[in-house]
Amino acid sequence: MHPDASWGPLAGSARDAALAVLLHGPISRGELAQRLDLTPGTVTRLTRPLIDGGLLVARGKRRTPAAGRPFEPLDIAADSRHFAGVKITATAVYAVVTDLRARPLGAATRAMGSTAPESVAELVAATVRAAAEAAGGPELAAAGVGLGGNVTGDPGHVYATFLGWADVAIAPMIAELLGVPTVATNDVAALVRAAQWFGMARDLDSFAMLTVGAGVGYGCVIHGEPVEPRVELARVSHLPIDPLGPLCDEGHRGCATALLAETSIRRQLSGALGRDVGYDEALDLAAAGQPAARAVISASARALGTLAGYAAVLTGCEHVMLSGEGVRIAEVAPDDVHAGIRSVLHGDADAIDLRIEHAPFEEWARGAAVRAIQTYVLGEGAHAPLG
Numbered sequence: 539m540h541p542d543a544s545w546g547p548l549a550g551s552a553r554d555a556a557l558a559v560l561l562h563g564p565i566s567r568g569e570l571a572q573r574l575d576l577t578p579g580t581v582t583r584l585t586r587p588l589i590d591g592g593l594l595v596a597r598g599k600r601r602t603p604a605a606g607r608p609f610e611p612l613d614i615a616a617d618s619r620h621f622a623g624v625k626i627t628a629t630a631v632y633a634v635v636t637d638l639r640a641r642p643l644g645a646a647t648r649a650m651g652s653t654a655p656e657s658v659a660e661l662v663a664a665t666v667r668a669a670a671e672a673a674g675g676p677e678l679a680a681a682g683v684g685l686g687g688n689v690t691g692d693p694g695h696v697y698a699t700f701l702g703w704a705d706v707a708i709a710p711m712i713a714e715l716l717g718v719p720t721v722a723t724n725d726v727a728a729l730v731r732a733a734q735w736f737g738m739a740r741d742l743d744s745f746a747m748l749t750v751g752a753g754v755g756y757g758c759v760i761h762g763e764p765v766e767p768r769v770e771l772a773r774v775s776h777l778p779i780d781p782l783g784p785l786c787d788e789g790h791r792g793c794a795t796a797l798l799a800e801t802s803i804r805r806q807l808s809g810a811l812g813r814d815v816g817y818d819e820a821l822d823l824a825a826a827g828q829p830a831a832r833a834v835i836s837a838s839a840r841a842l843g844t845l846a847g848y849a850a851v852l853t854g855c856e857h858v859m860l861s862g863e864g865v866r867i868a869e870v871a872p873d874d875v876h877a878g879i880r881s882v883l884h885g886d887a888d889a890i891d892l893r894i895e896h897a898p899f900e901e902w903a904r905g906a907a908v909r910a911i912q913t914y915v916l917g918e919g920a921h922a923p924l925g
């Protein structure tokens with residue numbers, strides 16, 4: 539392991555300082571003091587041990603154009619530690635290895651075999667090792683594993699119906715195989731934080747995110763703090779949208795999943811055309827104007843707009859991100875998305891700042907690496923420090 543464990547996980551003002559440098563560096567001590575509402579002296583005292591510990595570095599002296607005193611901006615030592623991020627889907631495991639800024643340095647993919655937890659843990663470890671090799675073989679400090687499901691407690695009890703898992707503590711199994719601390723996370727929660735820190739939402743104090751693909755995901759950030767949905771109240775993925783819509787696998791008529799999820803779209807269109815239709819093909823056919831595909835994707839896009847409208851109204855925030863492998867729905871049928879928004883906002887679709895981000899599975903994996911950085915460097919949640 540790393541010889542110097544004098545940082546991570548951090549707490550209090552030191553954490554805030556490290557996070558500000560991570561997100562905004564290189565940054566002068568004066569600007570940092572301003573951002574944190576601290577005196578420059580306090581900032582110098584806070585950051586010295588982080589520099590000594592190798593988390594922060596002072597870049598070469600710079601002078602402002604006004605030729606004031608020269609200053610040394612602080613920056614994160616991005617290559618001082620490396621992290622693995624993993625996304626598990628029903629058909630494959632995706633892994634990336636990143637630096638401290640969550641920049642991907644290497645990636646690997648392995649097809650899913652058995653969904654037994656022991657087999658998946660071994661597949662995850664093998665995929666991470668392949669990604670590390672592709673990244674030039676850095677030593678890993680920690681790993682994050684994201685998947686569609688509910689993750690509660692520490693070390694993380696995973697409930698994931700797409701894998702047939704109920705209360706599986708997958709993170710300790712992977713940690714044992716990789717020899718590094720590992721955290722499991724809901725994949726949308728990880729993608730939300732990645733967007734907030736390093737992605738399309740980095741300029742936003744508050745936003746909501748909807749993801750569409752194999753399932754429907756939701757998360758939001760309010761005044762800088764991520765808020766995870768309370769699945770014990772209700773799942774956003776199964777909220778009722780259209781009382782005349784198709785059925786989901788759980789028997790809800792016209793819920794978000796019934797209208798938006800990949801299997802539902804495929805099932806509807808395969809039924810209409812009398813042959814097996816793939817997800818991408820359904821979107822291609824709709825884009826080409828094929829009437830049956832057009833009808834199915836129209837209803838999907840309208841449902842997506844309706845959900846986006848509700849997300850904005852209920853979070854009190856006009857910024858709504860759309861992501862996931864099915865986000866093409868919004869590009870194939872933008873008018874229907876807007877019709878859905880208008881149905882909620884009484885006609886004013888422009889009141890919402892809708893941002894579409896294509897997130898390939900490597901981006902989801904990167905989100906899980908961000909979760910590992912949050913947990914083991916920035917001390918979010920109660921976890922043992924890195925050794």
Ligand SMILES: [Zn+2]
Nearest residue numbers: 776786790793
């Ligand atoms: Zn449902």
